Amino acid sequence: MAETQEKQPKNVSRRRLMQWLLGMSAAGTAGAMLSSAGTIQSMQRQSKSEEPVTAGDRLVFALGPNKGQAIRHDSILIHEAIYVFPENKDSNHDNLIFLVRLDPKTLQPPTIIEWTAEGFVAYSANCTHLGCTVNFSHEAMEGVPYPHLHCPCHGGIFDPHRSALVVAGPPPRPLPQLPIKINEQGELIAAGWFKEPPGPIPESELQQWRQKNKS
Numbered sequence: 147m148a149e150t151q152e153k154q155p156k157n158v159s160r161r162r163l164m165q166w167l168l169g170m171s172a173a174g175t176a177g178a179m180l181s182s183a184g185t186i187q188s189m190q191r192q193s194k195s196e197e198p199v200t201a202g203d204r205l206v207f208a209l210g211p212n213k214g215q216a217i218r219h220d221s222i223l224i225h226e227a228i229y230v231f232p233e234n235k236d237s238n239h240d241n242l243i244f245l246v247r248l249d250p251k252t253l254q255p256p257t258i259i260e261w262t263a264e265g266f267v268a269y270s271a272n273c274t275h276l277g278c279t280v281n282f283s284h285e286a287m288e289g290v291p292y293p294h295l296h297c298p299c300h301g302g303i304f305d306p307h308r309s310a311l312v313v314a315g316p317p318p319r320p321l322p323q324l325p326i327k328i329n330e331q332g333e334l335i336a337a338g339w340f341k342e343p344p345g346p347i348p349e350s351e352l353q354q355w356r357q358k359n360k361s
């Protein structure tokens with residue numbers, strides 16, 4: 147966990163905040179669920195915690211009238227998506243998560259299926275290119291005939307059915323998947339940390355990542 151925390155910024159920089167706001171301003175279909183909440187005030191960090199998401203954390207709405215409330219297994223329908231934070235850990239922007247609900251039959255490798263629950267799959271919402279906040283789009287595009295995750299900053303597109311692999315644009319690696327579960331109360335909880343560090347990583351680490359993932 148110590149290594150994990152080293153990778154987490156201690157404070158949200160002005161640049162990261164602007165990236166977040168830029169992403170939010172361009173949020174597309176997901177905005178239908180989020181539009182009432184995209185204010186600067188809602189982006190301000192209320193919590194004192196800078197801790198990373200960890201196993202057992204309840205996932206809560208990041209925005210909107212339900213902000214701070216637990217996500218239940220029936221909170222969203224198939225082909226809907228929402229921004230969530232681990233409860234009381236919204237001061238760490240690296241904890242921002244995109245929770246997508248898909249038809250479980252459409253989830254494919256390299257998605258880690260054991261890290262999904264009833265079609266819910268969770269990814270970091272921080273683009274791996276320069277850290278803008280990604281959004282969700284139902285719109286089919288040329289070569290992308292399915293709902294997808296889209297980064298408004300430079301057009302990065304990720305496939306949520308396949309471990310958020312990059313299908314277009316400059317992001318150098320997928321959005322890291324977060325393991326999730328549904329607890330006995332029917333609430334979505336984290337089952338660990340991200341598969342890899344969220345957001346942009348230093349070039350030296352990126353080279354190591356490329357080496358490791360060379361096919």
Ligand code: FES
Binds near residue numbers: 275301
């Ligand atoms: S920051 Fe996402 S594509 Fe550039």
